[in-house]
Amino acid sequence: MRNSRRNSTTAKRTIRHLKEVVRFGAPSPNLDGRTIAILGIGDATASAIISALHAEGAKTVRIQGNIPTEIHSDRDEAAAALRDALAPHGTTVDGIIDLGLGILTLPKIRDSWIAQYRQTIMALEIVGPEWARSGDANRHFYIALTRTGGELATPAAPENPHAGLWAGLAKALPLHYECVNTRVVDFPTYIDTQTLAYGLIRELYRWGSFEIGLLDGVRYRPVSVVEPTPAPILTLTDHDTALVTGSHIPVVCALARRLIDTGTRVVAAVAPSAPRSQRSYLLRSGIEPRTCDITQQNEVNALIAELGPHLSAVIHAEGADLTVEESNDPLDSANKLLERRIKGFLHLLDAVKNNADPAVISVLTSTTRPALAGTHNIHAGAIAELLSYVARWATQEIPPRTAVQTLTAGITDKSETAVYAHAWANEILATSEGAVDLGDRIEVTAGPMLARGYLAHSDVPGTRETRTALARIGRPEHYISDKSIAIRVDLAPAGDNANLDVRLEGNPCVPISVLVDQMVATAAWLTNDIRQRVIEIRHLTVNLRGLAEATMHLVRVAANLTHAPNNAMHARHIEVTASCMGRQVAHAVITFAGSYPSRPHTHSIESTENIAYPHPIGPHEAPVTMVWTGLAFDRVGERDENSGNTRYTVRPDRLTDQFSPGFVPAPRIGYNLIENLAARSYPNSPATAFTIDRLIIHAPSVTRGKLFLEPATTEGGTQTAWKASTTGGDVILEARGVAYNSGPACSAPACSAEEIHIQ
Known part of the structure; x- marks a missing residue:
């Protein structure tokens, strides 16, 4: 049975190793004035950490391990005890350092680990709502302090394996608690408490690598091969x-x-x-x-x-x-x-x-x-x-x-x-x-403000290292569903640059701004990690299963790709596909040339279901040079037989997340509405030449005022931009006699009046 060999397999596997990284010289100044709670077992360790935090101007709350948290104890009683411990400090807890079960040996805790874990969960439930209201990911954190040997459980026989429960919690926590940075910091069991505290406080408020090990004066992070x-x-x-x-x-x-x-x-x-x-x-x-x-x-x-x-x-x-x-x-x-x-x-x-x-x-x-x-x-x-x-x-x-x-x-x-x-x-x-x-895919988990990428690369030489990114993303109103998100990133060195081949997949329940920001945050982190080399995103494919969200998704893709930290990214190619019930409903391909702040050089757009799709607009004073947006219409409009008008309905959620400071929304709305109506009126026309006599959008809840669109520039008879002017009133957009040509003129008849109501 043993010692018989066959040919080598080619199945991919990923294993973890440790890599030495630079240690921090001094604690972060952001510790001053913070209130930090210390949970878990280990009074000597907790005392050393508290002393070190006080020396940096931080305040502390020690949650003792004797709070009634047994599995069958009264949950309300245990929660009340935790609240009583936190109440005297009269302020929000900014972060939690969790000692877990300390250095108790496994045989002693087989039947008791859930009790200490319960205390951790209840403490998070108490502070979590305030953390969510604050929305400050630079302030709030959860640190799992483990004692498995300082090597992040990479040896064959790590010490104190029960620490994996708290390490796993830290990994999964961003899915449930918003605006919180998490980190696992691992030490050997034999380290003295003063040295432990010295190393630990230097990890606070310096977020980046998710897992850190400190052993014999050396700082490690895991990499995968x-x-x-x-x-x-x-x-x-x-x-x-x-x-x-x-x-x-x-x-x-x-x-x-x-x-x-x-x-x-x-x-x-x-x-x-x-x-x-x-x-x-x-x-x-x-x-x-x-x-x-x-x-x-x-x-x-x-x-x-x-x-x-x-x-x-x-x-x-x-x-x-x-x-x-x-x-x-x-x-x-x-x-x-x-x-x-x-x-x-x-x-x-x-x-x-x-x-x-x-x-x-x-x-x-x-x-x-x-x-x-x-x-x-x-x-x-x-x-x-x-x-x-x-x-x-x-x-x-x-x-x-x-x-x-x-x-x-x-x-x-x-x-x-x-x-x-x-x-x-x-x-x-x-x-x-x-x-x-x-497997060898990159995985991302995200709460509303967090992205963590586990990047495992392909066979390209020099790209076998797995990196981990943790960054703030999105806005407080964003949430993530219980569906998974997967991003695949392949790195290939090219001189002083690193090229990324990016494919992003997600679920439509997750706002695209969250998905895109995850990718951008990861890429920005990689930029810093490779000493500010330029990262060129060569190809980005976004597949969203569910409702046809793809057109709106291009908003933040273009904005973020051209507005990366230090202008360090060039967007080359973006491809977006949306499907509903297994049927493709929107497909867009955009190719860029040059770098920020260049305009798109070429673009091609395809749509199979007349979903409003994006085109670039003219230059404007906003800091973002490319604006992409789209509005999803009801598939069939309601035609008024008396007036001959057709009424379409736009759901309000299509407008809540498509603009950010610096965008020019009104011209973009009118531009896409007109284009969408043309596609519906002349789906088989070889050219989208058409005229709309009158276009009215009612949206008093969005903004006040009236906006008129007029042709601003032409290139060879083709409309390329729009000029907007506003007046007071309840109607935000009204266009009269607007003509649009994207190809050779054709003899298509004029549209009847269209009226779009935004509910």
Whole structure:
């Protein structure tokens, strides 16, 4: 079974390494006057941190660990105790430093970690609303202080793996709490408290890299390397048995079938409550179901003993697809998930140590990556990270001939199941230890004001390093849905520049300004990280599944790309596609030449459903030199038989987020409305030559005054810009006798009067 080799695989895998980075010389002056709460266990550590903060002018609130936060205690009583602790300070808490469970050892906390975690969650719930009202991401923060060795749990056996729960919370927190910077700062257990405090306070109010490790005077951050899976050293045959949990998860079932194809016997531990249909499906797939509650040690021991010496692989995925239920107390649901994920793994580990000597223990930490957990699933993301820490810690608890893997497969689509199952099977056969991320995509999670990018690059030489960005974005009214966002960025060095090939995918529930700002913030951060080199965005593709939002999305794309920090970016090509119910409804391609503040050189626009689409407007005094916008109309207008007019309706949300200071909204509205009406009136015309006798827009809630559009300039008989003038009144836009030509003149008849009401 062991030591038999086959050809090397080409499956992509991402593993983490540490990179030394510069240490800060002095604490940030922004600490002066801040109020910072210290949570968690460790009085000596807390005292040292408090003294260091006071020396920099900060005020502190120490939340002791004896507040009643047991899982079955009265939630209102615990929350009241926290409020009482915060009340005497009479001010908003600006940030939280969370010690978690300090340096307690794992055996002491198997049944108690949820209590301390509950205190963290309740403290965040108390300060969170005020943080949201403040909207100041430069002020508010959450720091998870971990003691796993100063190497961010990258070794095979990190110390104090329970810290993964708080590290995972920090990673998922921006999805739920607005306007907050988060960071994991890791130290060794042996460091003295004064040295710890010295290093910690220098990390505050200097946001950038999300994870920082401090070890023996050196400051580290993690980087990731995308590489092929090592050549297999294990061949499973019909003499081997693999035990799997979580067999109902599609990727696990696909993996099991792949192992069965090699002749391996696959046994699935199935919960007593599993439906009969699940057992029937497993049997049809060639998988042998065995009833076993993995939260009960005696049942796990019995199953491992039954499988005997032929057990070669243990694959733990139970709960990898689960989220924390949104209930009156989601932490109760989180505790149940902890039992299935963490206690289940520890029970398997104990049974293996006593009864078997498998070649590999493979742990699937998540199928939706903690970074992509939904708003109500920050607890599931935290637990997934905790499992990763615990599984790596387990290497010291198992026979030396056994490898422990932790894998994360960011499966966002069912079509990816087979791909990840293939990669996972290769990892098991390679029996490589450590943390592996299957895939090489960049992921972004965003709260209303935050973006974090995990950038893993392609095969281009010199681009294997994963960087992490954390930046403020958007505006307070923005929110993010529980749908995921994925951005792929490929970097290729080109002399002193770095070129990005960017593809952005999202969900229409997320405002485009959030999506675009995430990309811009990440690119701006990369600009700083590579010493102010120019970043050229060569290609940007935005695909939005859902309502036809694409035309409005170009507003912030163009504005942000041309207004990047230090004017460091050049936009070359933007492509936008929108689809509704699987049908494409808008498609736009814009190509740029030159850099800021140049005008677009060429552009081509296509639309399949007459959605208003953007064109550049003439020069103006605003600081943004390209303005793109669009308005979505009802597909069918209401025709007034008496007047011959057609009435269209524009939903108000189309106007709430399309302009920012410096934009020229009124001409842009009229320009697109006229163009849209032309497309509706003459969808098959080879040229959009038309005349509108009268155009009125009623929108008293948007602004007061009347605006008239007149042709301002012409180039070869083609209208290129508009001139606007305003008067008082309730109607904001009225155009008379306006002619527009985008091609050779044609004999299209004049439109009847059109009236557009904005509701």
